[in-house]
Amino acid sequence: MFTRRIFLGLTMATLFSASAIAQNNERFIVVSSTTSTTDSGLFNHILPLFKAKTGIDVRVISQGTGQALDTGKRGDADVVIVHAKSQEEKFVAEGFGVERKPVMYNDFVLIGPKADPAAVKNTKDIVAALKAIQSRSALFVSRGDKSGTHAAELTLWKTAGIDIDQAKGPWYRDIGQGMGAALNTASAMNAYVLADRATWLNFKNRGDLAIMVEGDTRLFNQYGVILVDPKKHPHVKAKDGQAFIDWLISAEGQRAIGDYKINGEILFFPNASQPGA
Amino acid sequence: MDLLAAFSEAFGLITRLDPGFVAIVGLSLRVSLTAVLLAALIGLPLGAWLALARFPGRSLLVVAINALMGLPPVVAGLIVFLVLSRSGPLGSLGLLFTPSAMIIAQTLLVLPIVISLTRATVEELWSEYRDHLTALGLTGFRAVPTLLWDGRFALTTGLLAGFGRASAEVGAVLMVGGNIAHYTRTMTTTIALETSKGDLALALGLSLILMTLTLMINGAAYAASRIGARFAGS
Numbered sequence: 034m035f036t037r038r039i040f041l042g043l044t045m046a047t048l049f050s051a052s053a054i055a056q057n058n059e060r061f062i063v064v065s066s067t068t069s070t071t072d073s074g075l076f077n078h079i080l081p082l083f084k085a086k087t088g089i090d091v092r093v094i095s096q097g098t099g100q101a102l103d104t105g106k107r108g109d110a111d112v113v114i115v116h117a118k119s120q121e122e123k124f125v126a127e128g129f130g131v132e133r134k135p136v137m138y139n140d141f142v143l144i145g146p147k148a149d150p151a152a153v154k155n156t157k158d159i160v161a162a163l164k165a166i167q168s169r170s171a172l173f174v175s176r177g178d179k180s181g182t183h184a185a186e187l188t189l190w191k192t193a194g195i196d197i198d199q200a201k202g203p204w205y206r207d208i209g210q211g212m213g214a215a216l217n218t219a220s221a222m223n224a225y226v227l228a229d230r231a232t233w234l235n236f237k238n239r240g241d242l243a244i245m246v247e248g249d250t251r252l253f254n255q256y257g258v259i260l261v262d263p264k265k266h267p268h269v270k271a272k273d274g275q276a277f278i279d280w281l282i283s284a285e286g287q288r289a290i291g292d293y294k295i296n297g298e299i300l301f302f303p304n305a306s307q308p309g310a
Numbered sequence: 311m312d313l314l315a316a317f318s319e320a321f322g323l324i325t326r327l328d329p330g331f332v333a334i335v336g337l338s339l340r341v342s343l344t345a346v347l348l349a350a351l352i353g354l355p356l357g358a359w360l361a362l363a364r365f366p367g368r369s370l371l372v373v374a375i376n377a378l379m380g381l382p383p384v385v386a387g388l389i390v391f392l393v394l395s396r397s398g399p400l401g402s403l404g405l406l407f408t409p410s411a412m413i414i415a416q417t418l419l420v421l422p423i424v425i426s427l428t429r430a431t432v433e434e435l436w437s438e439y440r441d442h443l444t445a446l447g448l449t450g451f452r453a454v455p456t457l458l459w460d461g462r463f464a465l466t467t468g469l470l471a472g473f474g475r476a477s478a479e480v481g482a483v484l485m486v487g488g489n490i491a492h493y494t495r496t497m498t499t500t501i502a503l504e505t506s507k508g509d510l511a512l513a514l515g516l517s518l519i520l521m522t523l524t525l526m527i528n529g530a531a532y533a534a535s536r537i538g539a540r541f542a543g544s
Contacts, residue, residue: 063488072503072507076491092407092488093491094488094489094490095489108397109397211506212506213506213507214506217505217508235507236508237508238508238510266396268396268404
């Protein structure tokens with residue numbers, strides 16, 4: 034009897050807590066975004082400022098750009114923040130998003146082992162560096178996950194005149210995972226990898242890796258924000274989602290983005306007012 | 311990698327009762343325990359029924375449920391994801407990326423274990439005490455409460471196995487919970503996140519804490535069943 038009563042008590046307590054989870058009436062929006070914005074700590078910095086001003090809680094799901102757009106397409110997010118302009122424009126053109134607004138940019142860096150087997154260090158030319166890696170079959174880790182960084186990598190191979198589908202061999206390791214996993218893999222096998230600067234700066238398991246190529250304008254990485262179209266998905270919280278977008282591109286939101294630094298380095302450069310970004 | 315510093319950082323999270331960390335542990339426990347409870351409420355009667363019922367295709371069902379004990383968490387996650395997505399059949403409930411979705415996914419993972427182990431336990435007890443129970447007038451399904459009560463210690467072990475599966479998995483909660491900070495971030499998704507940030511030491515520290523918690527829960531359940539056994543005089 035004794036144990037039965039305990040069991041009953043536990044049952045009630047658990048059911049109670051379960052219903053408490055179900056009835057969470059907080060005001061919130063869901064944002065699907067990329068791993069770089071979360072892993073870099075940017076959202077941890079700016080979201081509390083937005084919440085303090087509006088009372089809206091922002092729940093961020095971090096995925097690759099392709100997956101994040103897909104989450105928006107299915108209506109599982111209210112706002113998407115990603116970095117692959119052509120895919121973003123397609124998303125809007127297909128009627129899934131209301132409008133794309135530029136928010137900020139950061140840049141990619143080519144990471145590689147300090148021993149530098151492809152001898153690309155100190156060049157500012159990312160295309161020449163990729164050609165050297167391919168011609169020497171130096172180990173290279175690719176995200177391979179349809180993320181914005183993966184898309185950027187593929188574009189760079191194309192710019193270098195290399196058909197990567199043809200050229201890839203055992204040296205080209207397509208891992209199909211996020212930025213952190215790609216850096217961990219590169220660190221473990223001393224390979225080259227294309228990374229966004231923010232994730233790299235926040236990454237701790239560097240081993241022998243260091244920045245090899247940076248500063249090429251072709252490495253700039255523009256982020257855009259889009260409200261998921263409530264005409265497609267009526268449950269989308271258009272008002273609160275738009276409030277978040279308006280704040281991000283307002284002077285106040287832009288300042289908050291620019292204020293975020295690691296070791297004194299700005300990670301994301303606000304450029305909402307730059308035409309054509 | 312400075313392991314010692316990482317461990318002291320990880321254990322500092324406990325000793326300081328860091329609120330963010332406590333919330334993560336609390337959510338992990340709430341989700342997994344609720345899932346085990348739901349699985350018990352569904353699985354115990356269902357398993358007992360399956361032990362006593364005789365119908366065509368029963369063996370097939372038994373094999374299928376046994377096989378489902380090995381259901382990969384990502385597959386359970388994917389199924390729940392597709393069902394709960396706004397574009398899925400239950401999308402209007404708005405449950406995707408909430409703790410409720412995580413509970414549903416983990417319940418799916420635990421349920422086959424509870425059903426299978428209950429069926430095996432009850433089947434054995436029934437073959438042993440059939441005559442005795444029949445003499446007491448407890449025939450067929452009327453014997454179920456008694457059989458479940460008599461098998462409670464074996465069943466507790468089954469529920470602990472279920473809890474172990476629920477609290478250990480990362481694939482399903484990551485997919486249907488979304489690993490949202492302060493909302494759906496659990497112990498296992500935090501470990502995965504810290505690993506992806508390259509903070510392997512902190513991830514390892516958190517792993518040790520997770521294993522310690524599991525050890526404590528199993529210890530508590532073992533002690534409770536020992537005390538219970540003494541009370542029951544068996």
